[in-house]
Amino acid sequence: MQWQGAQEGYSKGRERSFHFGNSEHHICGMISHLGPQLAIADGVALAHKLKKEKKVSLAFTGDGGTSEGDFHEALNVAAVWDLPVIFIIENNGYGLSTPVNEQYRCISLVDKAKGYGMEGVQIDGNNLLTVYDTIRGIKEYCIKHQKPFLVECMTFRMRGHEEASGTKYVPQDLFRLWEQKDPIKNYEQYLIETGVLDETTVTAIRNEFKEKIESELAMGFETRPVQANTEEELEDVFAAKPAMQDVKVLDRLEDSNAGSEKRLIDAISEGLKQSMQQHSNLVLMGQDIAEYGGAFKITEGFVQEFGKERVRNTPLCESAIVGAALGLSLKGFKSMMECSLPIL
Template sequence: MDTAPHVAAPPVSDADLDLYRALRLPRAVEDKMLRLIRQNRISKWFSGYGQEAIAVGCAWALDDRDWLLPMHRNLGVWTTRGVPLRPLFCQMMGREGGFTNGRDRTFHFGTREHRIVGMISHLAAMLPVADGLGLAAQLRGEDAVALAFTGEGATREGDFHEALSLAAVWSLPVVFVVENNGYGLSTPTADAVPVEDLADAAAGYGMPGVVVNGNDIEFVIASTKKAVERARAGRGPTLLEMKTFRVRGHEEASGTAYVPDDLIAEWEARDPVAAFRARLVERGVAEATLDAVDREVEAEVEEVAEWALQQPPVEGTPEGEAADLFAPPADRPALPAPPAKGQGGVEEKRFIDALSDGLRNAFDADDATLLMGQDVAGYGGVFKTTAGFLDRYGPERVRNTPIIESGALGCALGLALDGFRPVVEMQYADFVTCGFNQIVNNLATTHYRWGAPVPVTVRLPFGGGIGAGPFHSQSPEAWFCHVPGLKVVVPATPADAKGLIRAAIADPNPVLVFEHKRLYRALRGDVPTGDYATPLGEARLARAGRDLTVVTWGVGVQWALDLAETHEADLEVVDLRTLVPWDRAAVLASVEKTGRLLVLHEATRTGGFGAEVAAEVAEAAFSYLDAPPVRVGAADLPVPFSPQLESDVYSARARLGGAVDRALAF
């Protein structure tokens, strides 16, 4: 481990004064924000007072082409990168003109113009995103680097270890910075971390680990530059542990009563701004010169802060907010539409083969499309959906990952932010729980919060009927339908498997594609030849009828069609295809015609997405109904392993016929 002491710099230069100003600027902001808190003019502030050398030093050591992923105490990243102070203060104060339009606070945003990707509150979550940004540079043959910050407490999080693992395995140009400031909210580091030096963790991932005096800005710069040079040379990641201390509370309302006074006094004596100022004076810089810098910076901050406080609060409209939830279609060539019935060639294919065709069409159409997941390369995925992809597209675009669902999804976000269109395969949909945070709190919110498109497709083999037991048979689509910012797709036919995956990959938003495992090889159907995309959000009339509307998706479509062939009533079957956004107009039109509604899904009945459909119809189309809506879902049980038990007790299919009779008899 490298613990080399600080090496004295050469005589003072203009660059030293520029560096002093860069260090002094976030301190001036800190001073102003703390005064505003005491004056009750702002409500909250997460202080990085005494830690400025880390953020400023790291940003100083990087070039403009490099990415920075700061946390909430890294104000110096933003100021050193030259982010304009006026919108930055509006952002910090929640005023009109900020970067998120009031949708998030402080540094929970990014600016691709300045190559900065801000945090979410879930600690360590941005570290895998840095992997994706580093991979993007690597794939393009660029020598850009991504540097990501986290705190010492977050090194216990899974994302920390998954990010380090992936960066090491792929030799990514990433620098991980652990800002060890002594405390979590109120928990001392020693009570949460059982080692003295967190940099020791690097050895477990085959990368250098360096302990750095985080209050010595020149040491920070020198150590960071060394790690960056290593990354640029293609030698992989580095872990830097910056030792510092949090002399303020977790946030100002928390106070510091839980910190011993002598410990605060000890670290205040090591203040990075005062230490660098003293060093410059020793090198011959006049106190008056530094005082002039102080006055200039303080006046600038005072003027901008008071200006920002006079800006109006953020206002909006429901229509405007809803319009910004999803990224609009990019300025790209239009996707080919599905051919009209009877036009163009068709070929009978299995569901899985049609799905593979759609994936190949997307890969052929855009070199920025790539696939990541467990065993997706040479093995072709556990279901062989991507068999042959490695030979056809090469190891850069078809990539096996370690068993790191969260890490792979976070990496996909980083790739998407830098212009790629990643596809991530969950080996089974059940395993998506290990990446839940990245999907619902990172992928889903990014565009709404700060306007960046997130073209990430997540493929999820799901569903039962194959005797795979409770951990390989779940139907978890409803979990994600509740999360604004995600699109949810469930193809039920081979033709739609091909067309919907093509549309999902082209979409500039995160799309979850649920692929039913039983349908992979059990279902065959006519599939149009050539390239086409099935539009998201449009339902399909799978069967016309007059007596009862059955709304369903996935394997439920086959169940409903099978029943319709033998039932004496004339059933109309509507295949939603897309759950978010779902085609309300098509469902309401069908119910207006039949006067009755049954919603069918394989997932457990309680909390299933069918409840949303039934509730919407009851509210919007009550006058059309001749009977109460009926919902059919699986029993509220884990999926059993025994095929007989699943079929007889658990499955919704066993209850479908009786539910149809009940809906018709009312």
């Protein structure tokens, strides 16, 4: 249903294919496999870290995506904050049609890990067992050492970046070469050689999948055309407003401070402090906001009261911090990001 863009799909007919999220399955909705996705994994990992959960977050990017500034920011923040994130680069040699020699100048993308102060490894991304074993080991490493890890999976795609773009730009001999490395065929062969499967079971499994695909596809075709409803759309975008009796901070303000005059900056500071007291899941992130107290001293004394985990100095990585805030909210945290604006 998702594939057919139906209302009953995960994203209720707003888009199709792999651009969907589902928190039940721990999948974050994506725009593309590009840089901005990666910092969301930072935020999710920060949530795991703050809750002391033994979990790791994982994000994919293509080789093309690694040229984006967001790639740099996300890896840098993960390294500086010691976040358990696995960053996977699927290096298939082309960013849409642009070959990697027009994309970057380093020999291997995994070399970038060193620059961020994290571990990294390049592996055969078409060998199922290599991928499984490597990621399993890295997951343990990230959780145990509370560190990120960069994995460059060398792979290929036999079709276009998407169906419309085709593969005219790829030399034919590359297809012949990579056909030999088909991960599914090779794994099947391995299972047959080791006696786990025989030809009859393989045929039975294939038939079972075919039937499943056909029956699920039939369900997709049966769905009604999407009917847009503005009210429902908006409900999915904005959280419900809390009822006034639930807004305890406002109650307190009315009791004690109503009508008092103060500078805007002090009001922001007071508001933030009250929110930090009221919401133990609120995290503040910003440049120089910790010990220094912020460029405008809005968070002066906050570190002493709330600790470094919740009052976080950020590297100069605004884009990644927006992503981290999104990731935190996916995991039920609240966040505030302070960001300096240039005064011209």
